[in-house]
Amino acid sequence: MFNQKKFIVSHAPFIHNGSSITDKTYNIMIAAFIAVLPSICLYGAAALKVVAISVSTAIIWEVLLNKATKRPYSVGNGNAALIGLLFAMLLPAGVPLWLVVIGTFIAVVIGKEIFGGMGANPFNPALIGYAILMVSWPDLLDFDEVLVNYKFDFVMLSPIAALKHFGPDSVALFPACDLLVGKQIGGIGSTCGILIILGGVYLIIRGFIRWEISVSFLAGVAITAVLFNLSDQAQYGGPVIHLLSGYTLIGAFYLATDDSSSPVNFIPMLIYGAGCGIMTVLIRNIGSYVDGVVLAIILMNLASPLIDKIRPKAMGKV
Amino acid sequence: MINKPFIGFLKPKIEYETAGPTTSAPREISSSGHVVLFAERPPANRDSLVLNTGDKVNTGQKLSVFKDSDHYVIATVTGAISDISSYTGDQGKKFTSITIKSEKKEEVDDEFGGKCKEPAIENAKEFLGCIAGMPELDKLMDPEKPIKTIVVNGMDPDIMVSANQYSVRYDCAGVRKGIEILKKMSGVDNIILIIPPTLKRETQLEKIETQIIDTKYPAASPSLIAKDILKQVVPAGKSFEDVGLFFIGAESVAAIAHAYEKGAVPVKKIVTVIQKDLSRTVVSAVIGTPISNILSAVGVTVNEKDRVVIGGLMTGRAVYSLDYPVQPDTDAVLVQDMEDISDISDNACINCGECIRVCPANVPVNLLVRFLEAGEYEEAAYNYDLYSCIECGLCSYVCTAKIPIFQYIKLAKYEHALILAAEAEAEAAEAGEAENV
Numbered sequence: 001m002f003n004q005k006k007f008i009v010s011h012a013p014f015i016h017n018g019s020s021i022t023d024k025t026y027n028i029m030i031a032a033f034i035a036v037l038p039s040i041c042l043y044g045a046a047a048l049k050v051v052a053i054s055v056s057t058a059i060i061w062e063v064l065l066n067k068a069t070k071r072p073y074s075v076g077n078g079n080a081a082l083i084g085l086l087f088a089m090l091l092p093a094g095v096p097l098w099l100v101v102i103g104t105f106i107a108v109v110i111g112k113e114i115f116g117g118m119g120a121n122p123f124n125p126a127l128i129g130y131a132i133l134m135v136s137w138p139d140l141l142d143f144d145e146v147l148v149n150y151k152f153d154f155v156m157l158s159p160i161a162a163l164k165h166f167g168p169d170s171v172a173l174f175p176a177c178d179l180l181v182g183k184q185i186g187g188i189g190s191t192c193g194i195l196i197i198l199g200g201v202y203l204i205i206r207g208f209i210r211w212e213i214s215v216s217f218l219a220g221v222a223i224t225a226v227l228f229n230l231s232d233q234a235q236y237g238g239p240v241i242h243l244l245s246g247y248t249l250i251g252a253f254y255l256a257t258d259d260s261s262s263p264v265n266f267i268p269m270l271i272y273g274a275g276c277g278i279m280t281v282l283i284r285n286i287g288s289y290v291d292g293v294v295l296a297i298i299l300m301n302l303a304s305p306l307i308d309k310i311r312p313k314a315m316g317k318v
Numbered sequence: 319m320i321n322k323p324f325i326g327f328l329k330p331k332i333e334y335e336t337a338g339p340t341t342s343a344p345r346e347i348s349s350s351g352h353v354v355l356f357a358e359r360p361p362a363n364r365d366s367l368v369l370n371t372g373d374k375v376n377t378g379q380k381l382s383v384f385k386d387s388d389h390y391v392i393a394t395v396t397g398a399i400s401d402i403s404s405y406t407g408d409q410g411k412k413f414t415s416i417t418i419k420s421e422k423k424e425e426v427d428d429e430f431g432g433k434c435k436e437p438a439i440e441n442a443k444e445f446l447g448c449i450a451g452m453p454e455l456d457k458l459m460d461p462e463k464p465i466k467t468i469v470v471n472g473m474d475p476d477i478m479v480s481a482n483q484y485s486v487r488y489d490c491a492g493v494r495k496g497i498e499i500l501k502k503m504s505g506v507d508n509i510i511l512i513i514p515p516t517l518k519r520e521t522q523l524e525k526i527e528t529q530i531i532d533t534k535y536p537a538a539s540p541s542l543i544a545k546d547i548l549k550q551v552v553p554a555g556k557s558f559e560d561v562g563l564f565f566i567g568a569e570s571v572a573a574i575a576h577a578y579e580k581g582a583v584p585v586k587k588i589v590t591v592i593q594k595d596l597s598r599t600v601v602s603a604v605i606g607t608p609i610s611n612i613l614s615a616v617g618v619t620v621n622e623k624d625r626v627v628i629g630g631l632m633t634g635r636a637v638y639s640l641d642y643p644v645q646p647d648t649d650a651v652l653v654q655d656m657e658d659i660s661d662i663s664d665n666a667c668i669n670c671g672e673c674i675r676v677c678p679a680n681v682p683v684n685l686l687v688r689f690l691e692a693g694e695y696e697e698a699a700y701n702y703d704l705y706s707c708i709e710c711g712l713c714s715y716v717c718t719a720k721i722p723i724f725q726y727i728k729l730a731k732y733e734h735a736l737i738l739a740a741e742a743e744a745e746a747a748e749a750g751e752a753e754n755v
Contacts, residue, residue: 008625008659009636011725013711014652016660017322017330019718021668077665119668119719207326210671264671264684314703315545315679316554 025078031199043093058084089189159245200253220277353606395420431581451570466562473538476630496571610640
């Protein structure tokens with residue numbers, strides 16, 4: 001019972017909702033890149049250079065590793081470029097370019113590829129890159145040091161570092177609306193709060209990142225900061241500076257929401273996000289590092305599979 | 319293709335086709351040439367078969383196929399058997415295919431009418447096992463697993479399909495009579511008809527007790543009907559009979575009514591033809607009609623590299639040939655243009671969690687798929703809820719990485735059944751050895 005025509009035969013279902021990894025990463029990149037634009041206007045070619053080198057070397061490292069491990073080229077899905085972009089967004093504009101190249105190597109190769117590529121990375125790759133550089137070359141990533149040659153019409157101090165070193169009195173130097181529109185020292189893509197929030201809201205509406213993580217992250221930061229502030233106003237800053245400076249916003253919308261290193265169930269997402277937020281403020285207020293976002297998220301990445309065990313019982317499970 | 323909406327953080331909403339008031343009654347497809355019937359297992363050898371090529375058969379005649387089994391098929395046309403051979407279907411399941419060349423003059427067999435004046439479960443089991451929807455009526459007779467509730471499904475198992483819904487809409491009297499007969503023959507008083515909200519008027523006119531169901535896929539899946547409407551969750555790995563439930567389609571119920579009314583076994587099946595532009599035509603065809611007949615009658619051209627599917631978009635089975643016949647449980651025939659066929663990939667799971675949010679059975683799909691990809695079927699079955707899956711296909715539909723998750727799940731269930739069978743065999747052999755010693 002065969003006739004001549006040959007048909008495509010495959011398994012159900014025969015429709016797909018049209019989503020794809022490429023679509024997802026490109027959307028995240030577009031949303032994230034909007035937050036980079038103010039820094040490019042501010043620092044000019046220096047910022048653009050860091051972003052370009054970061055994205056391109058991230059792609060090159062992935063191609064080289066695909067070649068070395070004899071696996072199909074996976075750069076087409078945009079994940080390497082996204083890691084490069086997010087990594088660049090954390091760096092100050094004046095960072096030496098060799099450091100960027102090393103950073104993307106660590107992010108792409110050690111952060112992602114050696115675990116088996118996209119989807120298998122236990123930590124956010126960009127954060128692994130940044131954390132290792134932060135430990136190895138702390139001076140080169142210190143905003144106040146690296147950007148010492150720039151002079152703009154706002155206070156040339158990293159707000160989060162000022163808070164740590166000079167106490168909450170320095171918060172008066174940084175009005176909330178200045179922080180929101182990007183008038184602060186910081187990473188290339190992490191200063192302009194309003195654009196980060198806009199991009200993040202766009203991604204949440206499109207379903208590319210989960211609101212549970214972002215919202216609970218910000219809530220965790222705010223509540224912990226309020227509690228610290230209430231306990232000793234002379235020593236700890238309030239929630240506004242914690243929310244709008246440092247890596248808080250980029251962490252909440254772009255870093256903590258990385259798919260493979262974050263939980264997928266509803267309650268675990270809330271716990272994970274809140275954990276990131278709480279740890280961030282704890283590290284900032286009690287720890288020795290200036291900004292806690294990077295280490296807080298890496299720590300919660302580590303706990304993510306464990307938290308994700310809290311899941312609803314499957315139907316009919318006895 | 320039903321695409322993800324721009325606002326994508328909500329769950330996808332796939333609606334069942336609910337036959338609106340403008341749809342017309344099914345179009346009759348005249349049977350021409352031959353029909354092909356499938357019997358449950360392959361012929362062991364020529365001598366094991368009761369049937370021979372050249373045997374004359376009448377429409378509605380019960381044909382016992384194997385000498386050592388009471389399995390039967392119902393001849394759906396009048397004519398002579400022209401071929402008996404082995405056919406391999408999905409997952410290597412083998413059947414005996416019986417081809418009957420039809421003659422112009424139709425003679426309706428009177429064995430059923432003569433023997434079965436009064437509806438009874440015994441004669442229904444004897445003659446009505448191959449009517450539209452293939453109801454497993456013998457389950458109503460199992461003394462070890464008494465049935466407490468019969469659910470008549472007026473919804474169809476897949477989206478864009480209407481067979482049961484058509485029966486309720488255009489043959490509501492038949493459904494009502496069928497329910498009465500079922501009540502009488504099974505002795506089960508609790509019979510519920512499940513319908514979409516659009517069919518409320520028809521069932522009210524016939525005064526049938528109904529339960530309205532959500533029209534969002536997969537609410538009409540038997541497991542979810544049991545959970546949401548009957549508040550009775552079936553434990554994973556158990557069957558519906560184990561908890562006293564019996565599911566039957568409205569089309570089958572109506573067919574049972576007609577069988578006793580006319581004294582002849584019904585031989586037709588309602589089939590939804592879903593064309594390339596997703597427009598739908600509902601036809602009524604004799605069981606065993608090759609789908610090529612149906613497609614040409616409806617006017618669908620099928621080209622090389624298109625996809626032809628028996629069943630609906632979410633749960634159907636693609637076939638290799640247009641000679642495949644309409645079976646008693648074929649609710650739809652779907653033709654997809656090669657342009658519309660979405661690709662699948664060998665990407666790894668990126669843990670985005672879309673499947674988790676869409677799964678109606680709360681299966682941890684993101685973890686399950688990792689074990690399935692690695693072939694760890696036992697681990698998947700015992701720790702990652704493989705058997706809680708109700709096989710709706712939504713996980714594959716939403717998968718960002720385009721992993722064929724549903725295929726992995728079906729394969730895993732098949733492979734795991736083989737593992738269990740091999741284990742049972744080894745255990746039995748061991749027990750036998752121990753006895754010998």
